[in-house]
């Protein structure tokens with residue numbers, strides 16, 4: 001039985017570019033990723049998503065402009081935690097991305113994403129996100145580099161994101 005812990009992960013899109021941040025510390029250090037993290041006590045997922053975006057790259061986005069596009073579940077061999085990651089995208093935001101203690105932001109063309117410097121799972125689920133397909137995916141890792149097994153499905157309604165799969 002796993003202990004489930006919820007995280008947010010936000011990706012901003014501008015035309016054919018996607019904003020990623022190079023993680024400067026902690027979990028996923030030196031990997032490019034979206035912006036996100038754990039929920040604070042009593043905080044909703046969507047409010048946490050907007051807060052983490054602001055804290056990590058100084059961009060303001062209204063919670064109502066964040067689109068919930070997918071759910072990711074990560075487990076790691078020998079670990080009892082299940083990371084339940086809620087993925088959001090948005091094309092509507094204010095401000096210029098700025099480097100913070102946690103992230104160094106940079107725009108990438110979606111045809112030239114730095115997958116070699118990202119989590120291995122990203123190659124599998126990014127095509128869903130980039131094509132605006134709702135998705136649910138589970139990844140079981142050995143260490144942080146190797147995916148032992150995974151499962152990914154396309155969902156057909158936002159309500160499906162709130163069902164158990």
Ligand SMILES: COc1nc(N)nc2c1ncn2[C@H]1C[C@H](O)[C@@H](COP(=O)(O)OP(=O)(O)OP(=O)(O)O)O1
Pocket residue numbers: 007008009026027028033034035036037038039074083085119121122
């Ligand atoms: C294992 O594969 C992962 N792939 C991707 N693409 N993203 C992942 C993976 N595992 C975790 N993540 C995401 C989920 C969160 O957005 C961050 C991790 O959050 P973090 O531990 O940095 O949470 P914070 O609340 O910001 O932490 P501190 O303030 O305590 O540093 O990575």
